[in-house]
């Protein structure tokens with residue numbers, strides 16, 4: 591019925607074996623655009639031209655600096671193959687100006703037409719992701735305030751709900767929505783010795799699961815190395831039931847609401 595693919599699972603430092611966190615829902619809804627977004631899509635056989643919706647969480651570079659590359663690919667490659675539809679970009683008020691300037695910095699004079707003619711912009715806080723079966727609500731989270739940080743609650747017409755927490759530390763806005771969410775994607779950007787209100791560390795994630803035992807908790811934006819890397823921070827021990835995803839993992843959700851994680 592639905593599928594989440596993790597095209598990257600690392601924090602801003604892109605730890606060994608992990609590229610920047612990047613989540614794809616049902617092959618057409620992309621959450622964020624890290625600098626290596628094209629590499630990450632190509633690594634896992636995803637074509638940029640199949641993306642219909644781009645949801646931006648906040649203005650840190652590991653979440654949005656790939657936008658000019660996405661536009662470049664659509665302009666030069668997707669159009670040539672005749673596959674392109676309109677890309678809908680959902681971001682905070684002011685986001686259109688910011689992302690347009692980023693394109694102009696990256697590829698001066700090249701992308702204005704692509705942005706003007708084949709993108710539509712939605713700066714409202716909720717909406718439908720047509721033609722898919724998903725609707726979204728954007729909500730504020732606790733992260734570096736200058737980045738205007740937000741998460742997304744995605745609700746399928748079947749009632750299934752996914753909470754994507756953006757890149758946040760523990761906060762009431764997440765707590766409220768977690769109570770009636772089925773799948774919760776948490777970012778674990780720092781190890782336990784880092785005390786930052788703007789990120790979850792392993793202890794925060796473990797405590798979160800105790801407060802929300804009904805939900806499936808997936809961890810991404812991980813500070814640790816991947817399981818097959820030799821260097822980097824060790825993967826932390828977390829209570830059973832919390833899934834620390836890796837690049838290429840897929841979460842398949844059946845009609846009956848059962849989840850299964852397929853490892854790369």
Ligand SMILES: [Zn+2]
Nearest residue numbers: 602650652757
């Ligand atoms: Zn980040």
Ligand SMILES: [Zn+2]
Nearest residue numbers: 648650733757
């Ligand atoms: Zn961030």
